[in-house]
Amino acid sequence: MYSKRSITGEESMAFRNVAIIGMGLLGASLGMALKNGPYRRLCWTRRAEIRAWSLAHDAADETADRIEDILGRADLTVFALPIPAIIEFMERYAGAWRRDSVVTDMGSVKGVISDAAERFLIPRGVRFVGSHPMAGTEKSGCENAFPTLYENADVFVCPGSNASPENVTDVEDFWKSIRTRPVHVDVRGHDLLVAHTSHVLHVVASALALKILGAENDGEKALRFAGCATGFRDTSRIASSNPAMWREIIENNTPAVLEALENFSSGLDEFRKMIETGEYDRFERTFAEGKALRDSWLRYKGY
């Protein structure tokens, strides 16, 4: 079955059995993306009906009632679970993996997951290479899964202390097989980068929504007129994200988020001082710098 599906040629195949643990939006989309690829897709998720759904919708080739039966056969395990569950499963099932099999994950934060791998997996000879694909939608659940979710996404790859160069290459090849772009980054660098470029934005957007639409600011008028010119709509968009998900991400990246908040606040404070003291020439120059940075970013991204 596998040889018929191979697209990269058998000689380059490091993994045959890929276990996907968790079949929500990310796990089910991964299973769908891997269809017709070189890997045999084993899946496990807590609810039996979702396991059945995964087979019925061809998001997996195989499943099992007991997670240990899947982990024990996996050459590569991909955790598609919330961060606390990843940590809990690493501890609880640490004995289920074969020595030298490889574990990765799709968590939005790498520090706490990497720490758990160091404590629970690495002492047992299970290789760890953390991953973070920059993909997702505002929806969740396998019913919203689709096979192109990961297409063209960047995937941060953060090798654990026992990952060999081959382990890293194998994980990167795995990600490349679904047309993502792996990027190396160290764990702390990753967590700071996402705190600055993503996590803190959710706090900012939420504070804007609360303060602009909240009762203390004549909420009714604001409700009607906020962002007539679409500024408010876009600036606050991610305030409509999932509160439980963002609580989980920020809770697991507290020091980096505080550092990023501090950084943003200092920028805001510089503007406040210019406004307070009437330094509007400087205000205009600084605003123009921000515009130049953002416009060059837009060009870089090809927007």
Next chain:
Amino acid sequence: MYSKRSITGEESMAFRNVAIIGMGLLGASLGMALKNGPYRRLCWTRRAEIRAWSLAHDAADETADRIEDILGRADLTVFALPIPAIIEFMERYAGAWRRDSVVTDMGSVKGVISDAAERFLIPRGVRFVGSHPMAGTEKSGCENAFPTLYENADVFVCPGSNASPENVTDVEDFWKSIRTRPVHVDVRGHDLLVAHTSHVLHVVASALALKILGAENDGEKALRFAGCATGFRDTSRIASSNPAMWREIIENNTPAVLEALENFSSGLDEFRKMIETGEYDRFERTFAEGKALRDSWLRYKGY
């Protein structure tokens, strides 16, 4: 000529000659929108070639070299100039208007313009009713004008101290004739509302762009990865706005912008404290409140 064009019937016509002063994006679009309506469109702008352009592109019925010749014949004058120019023109040409003719404007801030009208126009018996149509694009200049720019826009209407109920109704009818929705609001209420719902957002977006893409935050990596999931793109969008325009707006609304900045900062600070002290249950509830407010705003707006 006028009677052929009339769509509202002559009995309801308070204004015949409408002067548009300034033929940039806003003025030229207004002229185009008024085409085929009940008003005779007189226009003036500093550059003779733009006056010629306005006639050639049917954004005006008539023009003149001297602004006084236009103002003296106007039943309604609409300033489509930058805020400092509006104030300057009110002072310089205060003697050019006929007593009881009506002046309005399209400035983004109402306090400083209203103050100028009180000082220069009202003592001479020129009626003042400020306006602020919530319309515009990121472009400027008459070459970017189009006749539907104002369609369905809300227009804040802030009557000056000498405006009669008839003056206000006449100005509202004028705005309705191009399918906008006039909304009464007092001057201070207007300036606070736009500071909270628009002006402060530009400061926030600019601070985000500067701090996230700036050199001190590993600009190169951020340039590549910021907002892979579109959060950064949208949250910072209005940082790409025109620096000179936003300097002008904020400079002319300083106290209200400082109040709005303070309000936003207090919301951000509440979040920071929850993160610092690990009050994540409260964080999640507060984030959920922001989401609920924004989601109800989206429904209200019909997005």
